[in-house]
Amino acid sequence: MKVLMKGNEALAEAAIRAGCHHFFGYPITPQTELAAYMSKRMPQVNGTYLQAESEIAAINMVLGASSAGVRAMTSSSSPGVSLKGEGISYMAGSDLPAVIINVQRGGPGLGGIQPSQADYWQATKATGHGDFQILVFAPSTVQEMVDLISHAFDTADKYRMPAMILADGMLGQMMEPVELPEEGSANLPEKEWAAKGHGGKRAHNIINSLYLTPEKLEQLVKERFERYETVKRNEQMAEEYLTEDADVVLVAYGASSRVARSAVNKAREKGLKVGLVRPITLWPFPTDALNRAASHAKNFLVVEMSMGQMVDDVKLAIDCKVPVHFYGRTGGMIPTPADVLAQIEALL
Amino acid sequence: MAIVFQKPSTLTDAPMHYCPGCTHGIVHRLVAQALEELGVEGKAVGVASVGCSVMCYDYFTCDMVQAPHGRAQAVATGLKRARPDNVIFTYQGDGDLAAIGTAETVHAATRGENITVIFINNAIYGMTGGQMAPTSLPGQITQTTPYGRDTNTAGYPVRVCEMLSTLSGVAFAQRVTVDNVKNVNIARKAIKKAFQNQIEGKGYSIVEVLSTCPTNWGLSPVEALKWLEDNMIPYYPLGVYKDVEEGVKK
Amino acid sequence: MKNLNILFAGFGGQGVLFAGKVVAYAALIANKQLSWLPSYGPEMRGGTANCSVCVSDEAIGSPLVTNPNVLIAMNLPSFDKFINAVEPGGVVIVDSSLIDKKVERDDVTVYYVPSSSLAEENGLSGLSNMILVGKLFQEVCTQGDCAFCDSDILDQAVQKCIPARKAQMLDFNRKAIQIGAQQ
Numbered sequence: 018m019k020v021l022m023k024g025n026e027a028l029a030e031a032a033i034r035a036g037c038h039h040f041f042g043y044p045i046t047p048q049t050e051l052a053a054y055m056s057k058r059m060p061q062v063n064g065t066y067l068q069a070e071s072e073i074a075a076i077n078m079v080l081g082a083s084s085a086g087v088r089a090m091t092s093s094s095s096p097g098v099s100l101k102g103e104g105i106s107y108m109a110g111s112d113l114p115a116v117i118i119n120v121q122r123g124g125p126g127l128g129g130i131q132p133s134q135a136d137y138w139q140a141t142k143a144t145g146h147g148d149f150q151i152l153v154f155a156p157s158t159v160q161e162m163v164d165l166i167s168h169a170f171d172t173a174d175k176y177r178m179p180a181m182i183l184a185d186g187m188l189g190q191m192m193e194p195v196e197l198p199e200e201g202s203a204n205l206p207e208k209e210w211a212a213k214g215h216g217g218k219r220a221h222n223i224i225n226s227l228y229l230t231p232e233k234l235e236q237l238v239k240e241r242f243e244r245y246e247t248v249k250r251n252e253q254m255a256e257e258y259l260t261e262d263a264d265v266v267l268v269a270y271g272a273s274s275r276v277a278r279s280a281v282n283k284a285r286e287k288g289l290k291v292g293l294v295r296p297i298t299l300w301p302f303p304t305d306a307l308n309r310a311a312s313h314a315k316n317f318l319v320v321e322m323s324m325g326q327m328v329d330d331v332k333l334a335i336d337c338k339v340p341v342h343f344y345g346r347t348g349g350m351i352p353t354p355a356d357v358l359a360q361i362e363a364l365l
Numbered sequence: 366m367a368i369v370f371q372k373p374s375t376l377t378d379a380p381m382h383y384c385p386g387c388t389h390g391i392v393h394r395l396v397a398q399a400l401e402e403l404g405v406e407g408k409a410v411g412v413a414s415v416g417c418s419v420m421c422y423d424y425f426t427c428d429m430v431q432a433p434h435g436r437a438q439a440v441a442t443g444l445k446r447a448r449p450d451n452v453i454f455t456y457q458g459d460g461d462l463a464a465i466g467t468a469e470t471v472h473a474a475t476r477g478e479n480i481t482v483i484f485i486n487n488a489i490y491g492m493t494g495g496q497m498a499p500t501s502l503p504g505q506i507t508q509t510t511p512y513g514r515d516t517n518t519a520g521y522p523v524r525v526c527e528m529l530s531t532l533s534g535v536a537f538a539q540r541v542t543v544d545n546v547k548n549v550n551i552a553r554k555a556i557k558k559a560f561q562n563q564i565e566g567k568g569y570s571i572v573e574v575l576s577t578c579p580t581n582w583g584l585s586p587v588e589a590l591k592w593l594e595d596n597m598i599p600y601y602p603l604g605v606y607k608d609v610e611e612g613v614k615k
Numbered sequence: 616m617k618n619l620n621i622l623f624a625g626f627g628g629q630g631v632l633f634a635g636k637v638v639a640y641a642a643l644i645a646n647k648q649l650s651w652l653p654s655y656g657p658e659m660r661g662g663t664a665n666c667s668v669c670v671s672d673e674a675i676g677s678p679l680v681t682n683p684n685v686l687i688a689m690n691l692p693s694f695d696k697f698i699n700a701v702e703p704g705g706v707v708i709v710d711s712s713l714i715d716k717k718v719e720r721d722d723v724t725v726y727y728v729p730s731s732s733l734a735e736e737n738g739l740s741g742l743s744n745m746i747l748v749g750k751l752f753q754e755v756c757t758q759g760d761c762a763f764c765d766s767d768i769l770d771q772a773v774q775k776c777i778p779a780r781k782a783q784m785l786d787f788n789r790k791a792i793q794i795g796a797q798q
Contacts, residue, residue, distance in 0.1 A: 081446075
């Protein structure tokens with residue numbers, strides 16, 4: 018049965034149903050309802066809700082809980098995610114799975130609290146220092162937030178790496194009908210690497226990211242990047258909407274993809290051949306879907322709530338085979354379908 | 366032949382990297398001995414911090430996690446909340462615990478996290494080569510206080526046990542040192558008690574160990590012990606600062 | 616049904632978000648696609664509050680309603696801000712006890728409902744929003760191109776939106792809806 022939930026609350030409930038019983042947070046707008054929901058629900062499932070002293074402490078509590086082998090999560094909004102960068106880098110360097118939620122708001126600095134997609138670079142290129150990647154999932158509906166949370170936990174466990182849900186204030190605050198998975202339906206893998214006490218039955222496990230011998234560190238990083246290649250081959254996700262015959266292909270994710278979809282529908286009503294590629298994974302980037310669209314499209318138009326942070330990735334993915342244009346708003350402004358349609362018409 | 370003294374089974378055979386005269390080795394032994402005597406090595410998880418002791422994960426035989434700088438008690442909180450039946454301890458230096466990790470320390474303490482904290486106070490940053498620590502003494506010469514710590518510009522040293530003992534979440538806080546056999550025995554008992562408290566669910570327990578850093582102090586091991594006795598102990602009085610017999614957990 | 620893009624606009628504390636929630640629940644019960652999007656800001660009370668609600672047979676694109684086909688204007692600043700954004704052929708419902716202006720456009724259908732005064736007169740303090748909801752369902756949601764439900768579903772939606780601890784409010788809400796429908 019479908020229920021009506023805010024995106025933030027749906028993320029929280031879906032995480033619990035994905036077997037995450039350890040949540041560590043710190044208040045920040047516009048992710049507020051997520052932590053509040055966790056504080057209500059976790060005691061009901063004998064889980065842990067802990068309001069940490071900072072985002073830094075919260076991500077390191079996640080690091081500790083994940084080291085112990087349980088599914089753990091934290092959530093924040095843009096300025097808070099900057100603070101989590103340290104812990105995310107350490108988790109990547111220690112091969113620890115976890116889920117981090119960023120309900121993005123305008124930046125830089127304290128920025129604003131309205132919806133934004135200006136943390137794309139941070140999420141996909143530089144969540145923290147060092148050679149590493151994290152999985153980045155970009156839901157565009159409340160239902161997809163629910164579906165991607167359990168997928169994010171499963172994929173993070175499978176590849177032993179952190180995963181981020183890159184949402185925004187619009188998706189977090191809006192309500193849509195959702196169908197939740199059954200409670201207790203999560204499939205929790207055994208984690209033999211975890212630091213949970215060896216009980217005298219094995220050698221000690223060490224969760225660590227320090228390697229003072231450069232040869233050793235290089236080797237470990239290279240092994241990790243081989244794993245990333247497997248992720249790139251197997252884990253790309255994208256939706257292709259009316260792209261088969263499209264002359265103009267929009268590329269947009271998350272909230273801006275909702276606007277782009279409306280613009281595509283308006284364009285089709287006018288008889289214009291317009292489609293949309295919607296990346297669902299931002300890392301790995303869905304190069305396969307983009308190349309399918311690039312094989313016949315005359316123009317790409319990237320639509321974002323940022324100054325165009327995804328544009329370079331689109332160009333690289335299709336090797337600049339077709340011109341890639343950009344339209345975006347930033348600072349918490351949301352583009353309208355009419356604005357996007359005007360951009361499309363200018364290209365035709 | 367009777368064995369009168371041996372290495373605890375809870376320490377690995379890896380050769381320690383610590384400098385001659387450094388007291389880390391003694392404290393490692395005391396921690397390992399407590400785990401052995403209490404029979405909890407199999408369910409212990411230690412959290413190594415950033416500093417000279419960062420590689421203590423190679424020396425303790427229990428499961429180990431290495432935390433980002435200053436975050437050991439947040440990591441320990443995550444571990445303990447995930448596995449309340451395990452025995453979780455952190456091993457931290459003064460820069461880690463009382464500078465970059467002050468917030469994590471104070472809040473783990475005030476939450477009354479049921480963990481054991483071993484705090485090495487040697488009044489200097491050792492691993493990075495002898496910079497001023499939050500616990501460096503007034504007038505103390507370090508790499509970054511070449512004219513001596515000027516309290517007008519660099520402020521005063523932090524007295525951790527005194528500060529934490531004001532918090533309701535702290536069950537046990539004791540300052541010890543390991544400069545002679547008598548004090549090593551006191552330290553051994555304090556560390557064991559800090560673990561025993563956790564097993565009994567009493568709440569946050571911290572043992573601060575005044576330690577030496579002959580290399581960065583520019584002293585011989587013997588001179589370093591003398592410097593500790595003449596300078597550190599007067600500023601950081603030894604003793605029990607808090608001991609809540611019934612624990613802080615309701 | 617024709618796509619319904621409603622914008623509720625007023626001050627915080629007027630029940631703007633609650634009114635939107637009633638429509639959202641009615642759409643849920645009627646098995647339609649829907650989205651409900653609040654404006655949010657640092658003010659807890661008294662600031663500008665808007666709520667976008669979309670109801671459709673198809674997947675909802677942008678949930679942010681910038682060109683509504685139904686505008687519920689609950690104060691003057693909102694009326695001034697959004698009246699020219701309403702799609703031609705759209706519907707405007709105005710709380711005429713708080714907004715003394717008339718709509719100058721002739722390409723929209725306007726209903727003037729003195730909902731704040733009616734609420735006071737009928738002992739329904741704070742339920743001006745539900746009087747407007749009554750009118751909205753009467754004129755738009757249950758008849759015409761955008762109709763997607765009937766009055767039974769509206770009643771179920773109201774029951775869904777009122778928490779158990781406020782159960783005594785249910786009949787007041789029903790009365791407010793009824794008054795709105797009769798305007």
